[in-house]
Amino acid sequence: MDGGAGDWQHQRMTETPPRRDHGVPAAVPRVRLVDVAREAGLSKTTVSAALNGTGRLSPAVRERAREVARRLGYRPNPTARLLRAGHARLIGYAVGEYPTGPGSYMDSPYFTQLTSAIATTALRHGYALVLLPTGSSPDEWADLPLDAAIVADPLADDPLVEGFIAARIPLSSDRSVEGRSGTHWVDVDAEAAVREVLDHLRAQGARRIAVVAPDTPTSFYTAALDAYRRWCAEQGATPLVTLSTRPGNGPAVEAVERSLTTPDRPDALFMLTEANPPLVLDAARRLGLSVPADLLLVCASEDTSAAHADPPVTTLSLQPVSVAEKGVELLVAALESGSLEPTGALVRTRLEIRTSSERGGEPAGGAALRRRGRQEAEYTSAPPT
Amino acid sequence: MDGGAGDWQHQRMTETPPRRDHGVPAAVPRVRLVDVAREAGLSKTTVSAALNGTGRLSPAVRERAREVARRLGYRPNPTARLLRAGHARLIGYAVGEYPTGPGSYMDSPYFTQLTSAIATTALRHGYALVLLPTGSSPDEWADLPLDAAIVADPLADDPLVEGFIAARIPLSSDRSVEGRSGTHWVDVDAEAAVREVLDHLRAQGARRIAVVAPDTPTSFYTAALDAYRRWCAEQGATPLVTLSTRPGNGPAVEAVERSLTTPDRPDALFMLTEANPPLVLDAARRLGLSVPADLLLVCASEDTSAAHADPPVTTLSLQPVSVAEKGVELLVAALESGSLEPTGALVRTRLEIRTSSERGGEPAGGAALRRRGRQEAEYTSAPPT
DNA sequence: CTCTTGTGCGGGAACGTTCCCGCATCAATA
């Protein structure tokens, strides 16, 4: 288990290390600070100061130390530095809920952008990101010198979250950790987001707004569905909810089809489940519905294909980049100040209104087909509301 | 810069550490092995052995040590363990070429799956993955205790690659590192992949096969274009290449439109640029082309929406999961054996043939429309070849 | 010429572990 490296642990007890080069792997020992010092005829203290630009050293000595270090190809041992420094500038990152592998939620543009933005922001603050297995037990990361951790979309009472808190590792996550010592939360304002979408659809004339949402206990989705039901109650409308049970485009499209084939068909669809917008349009088209003429469509999605779809699809962006930046910033601020004070922030979503949710908008394929002088009655003559 | 932690460095020189709790951050010193030992009336050696399950200890002592450790909330310092162990079980991961941020190549399903699979595979082998900034200089990762590194799609003479090699950090990348000491390469067989696609399209009756490829110096794309040109030369066909200059769906779709509006229109399209397949279908439809009747389509893409598009789109998968697994396995094998011997592996791509590239296949919207008894002549009566 | 002040460099402790030994103690054997 310790294979190889452990075997020559105690070989360097003498002053002149026995650099044996028999043995096949020829594991050449790294050149250390003392090696440079001996070669330069200086002490390790002096060499250390020379390389780090600290201490009181004559220019001549400083340059000599540097030259020798360069010549020997010296690279300081990061682990030893970390042990002295007391921190590793490493942040663990885990996604709470979802199993990995192709076809999982992890593949969605939301998580891609979130992960990417967290990494970028952390690095800008001098921290590197370590990818942790989802749903891992503490012993999987106990050997890692983590200064802090970020858990995206944790389960309720997530063991990961509990593990980090128990280990007194500062944590950034969603509102479920609110108020606990050493934790920080960032969340999107689901209530405001949902109201903005629903109000927009209603303003465009929608009367029966259906929602397709994933069947997960993630806080955003439960909060969003709650907000939707409240809004419906206020408006005196009956909630039309269809749940997509598994991740991926297939189940999402299937849920869309179920939602749109109810006896009393909706005239607007709010896709909370993240799906590829063009596929949602395809589904509507297959059912003989023209968007936006017969059906207004808003997708909660970060997929850039929404803007290029035909017609362009209105999207609700959950602003993963903002969430990432805020989460990292709260964490780094607490880390630098050494404070255990819990903090939090709410991020506003962004509704990008495009043709798919505008009553006066172009129908699917309309622009191109009309331009080429083709008949498009098949699409615009779908059953009216 | 060292802020906070460095200030109480030399405070613990006495046997009884002065746990001062004045000062606002109240940075409570971590409980160390010696603290547990003193509390239990044992030596640190004994406690260490007790917790690690090593050494010769009476059950009573072992249990006592464990109990005290539990009671005090002792957690071993990972950095100190690493310093002893000589390795951190950390692998750095960087994407060579592409700038980050939304709209970059990094957002493509290929990289999502590659990254995810590398992380998963590494973790299965006991290594954690550290996300590195793209195009970073050595001093960005010099402080990280990396045992190895993986660079996906490096540039020619990538500074990142050169940095890792100079630092003698074992590296896994593509064929550009082939043969250099401590390096390992994994690549897809671009030649075989392209020939398989082209032969398939030809067998389906295609005579003018166009290619849309990204304008990047990534080895796969240059190799693929070379293979395409060779194949064309063999077949006596003229190569029809359109380059997409920038990443993202927009430029890709635009390239498709350019490719399909040439005076002598192609009867098959091989999308090497990774784009959302439904958007490519949209583009064809806007130009009045029915897939597969007027245009056979194959997309090099990992996007799951291809299978659910209308019609389902034939895809060439670059097998990022296989690439990831092979790359990590070569690296881990070298790490465990301590060998510097360069190794490499070639991964076969996978052609998933669907309706979009089959001459007898269903046209766009066909299946669903026919099912609902609707007229579909508009699409099947498009200009024949 | 002595006292101070400053400069240049090195000794050695400390970060918190793990692990090689050595030293007791005790049972079993000669």
Added chain:
DNA sequence: TATTGATGCGGGAACGTTCCCGCACAAGAG
């Protein structure tokens, strides 16, 4: 009763760095 061997535990070195301090020596002030 002496000798061996096993068992149980602790001392202390080592991993490779950084940094506090002390010491020697030179220069300027009184």
